[in-house]
Amino acid sequence: MSSIRNSRTRIRFVTAAATVALAAFALTACDDGSGVRDEGASPASSSSSSDESPSAGPTLTPGSGSTTADAGGTPVGSKPAADASAKKPAAKAPAPKKPAAKNKTVTCQGSNTKTVASPLNRPVNHMLLTVTNTGGNPCFLYTYPSVQFTDAQAEPPVIEESQPQAVVTLNPGESGYAVIVLAASDGSAAHGRTVKTLNVYFHGRSGNESVGTGAHPSLPAGGTYIDDSLKVSYWQQSMNDAISW
Numbered sequence: 001m002s003s004i005r006n007s008r009t010r011i012r013f014v015t016a017a018a019t020v021a022l023a024a025f026a027l028t029a030c031d032d033g034s035g036v037r038d039e040g041a042s043p044a045s046s047s048s049s050s051d052e053s054p055s056a057g058p059t060l061t062p063g064s065g066s067t068t069a070d071a072g073g074t075p076v077g078s079k080p081a082a083d084a085s086a087k088k089p090a091a092k093a094p095a096p097k098k099p100a101a102k103n104k105t106v107t108c109q110g111s112n113t114k115t116v117a118s119p120l121n122r123p124v125n126h127m128l129l130t131v132t133n134t135g136g137n138p139c140f141l142y143t144y145p146s147v148q149f150t151d152a153q154a155e156p157p158v159i160e161e162s163q164p165q166a167v168v169t170l171n172p173g174e175s176g177y178a179v180i181v182l183a184a185s186d187g188s189a190a191h192g193r194t195v196k197t198l199n200v201y202f203h204g205r206s207g208n209e210s211v212g213t214g215a216h217p218s219l220p221a222g223g224t225y226i227d228d229s230l231k232v233s234y235w236q237q238s239m240n241d242a243i244s245w
Contacts (some may be wrong), residue, residue: 103136103137103138104137105137105138105139105140105169106135106137106138106139106140107139107140107142107202107204107205107211107212108131108133108139108140108141108142108170108176108202109139109202109211109212109213109214110200110201110202110212110213110214110215110216111135111212111213112133112134112135112137112139113131113132113133113134113135113139113170113202113215114131114132114134114215115129115130115131115132115200115215115217116129116130116132116217117129117180117198117200117217117218117219118130119220119224120179120243122243123185123243124185125181125182125183125184125185125225126179126180126181126182126243127179127180127182127224128177128178128179128239128242128243129145129147129177129178129179129180129200129217130175130176130177130239131170131175131176131177131178131215131235132170132173132174132175133170133171133172133173133174133175134172135172136172137172138169138170138171138172139169139170140167140168140169140170140205141167141168141169141170141176141202141235142167142202142203142204142205142207142235143158143203143207143234143235144158144162144178144203144232144233144234144235145178145180145200145201145202145232145235146200146201146202146203146210147180147198147199147200147201147232148198148199148200148201149195149197149198149224149226149230150195150196150197150198151195152195156180156230156231156232157231157232158231158232158233158234159181159231159232159233159234159245161245162233162234162236162245163234164234164235164236164237164241168235168236168237176235176236176237177235177236177237177238177239177241177242177243178232178233178234178235178236178242179232179233179242179243179245180230180231180232180233181229181230181231181232181245182224182225182226182227182230183225183226183227183229183230184227184229188229189227189228189229190227190228191227191228192225192226192227193225193226193227194222194223194224194225194226195219195223195224195226196219196223196224197216197219198216198217198219198224199214199215199216200214200215200216200217201214201215202214233245
């Protein structure tokens with residue numbers, strides 16, 4: 001019996017010694033800074049040690065829909081918000097207009113002129129035709145007016161001596177002139193009659209044809225007396241040149 005007790009006592013002693021040795025080893029390991037945690041440390045101290053070391057952040061997988069902020073506070077994977085103060089791009093300036101082409105000279109006709117017929121006291125039995133350019137381009141008054149009174153069968157002849165040295169040119173707003181000799185001053189011509197309408201047509205460059213539209217100037221309310229001595233002058237640049245015929 002004595003030997004059995006001694007054996008048990010010896011086993012307990014050895015076990016106790018081993019426990020003390022293991023505890024001492026654990027304490028020594030924690031004191032040397034190797035990071036080995038004391039197995040006997042409380043849960044509170046273990047949590048404190050864990051909080052002091054930085055933890056790895058979540059890894060962002062492209063296309064996963066997760067966002068994480070970068071150092072500047074902008075979520076990674078999302079577009080930065082538009083700056084409200086940013087200026088809008090300037091509007092594109094319109095292309096400069098091409099300079100207008102120089103006005104081309106055209107033929108004077110009824111659509112780009114205004115014609116007025118005015119009876120004259122001097123010379124007697126004369127009527128002045130005034131043609132004013134109302135268009136936007138200069139126009140040429142070629143040769144002489146082709147006039148047609150009421151029921152006339154043909155245009156009257158032209159006074160050849162009245163032909164000017166150059167074609168009459170009218171800038172916009174300018175006027176040209178011609179006279180109509182209505183009747184013989186001494187009453188010697190035949191077929192005198194009173195007419196109430198007048199048409200004026202314009203010649204082209206060749207002088208042999210009428211071009212464009214005609215004009216229809218008004219005559220006096222009582223009509224105008226004409227006879228077979230009816231004739232016209234060439235177009236003139238000035239009124240004085242016209243009434244001299």
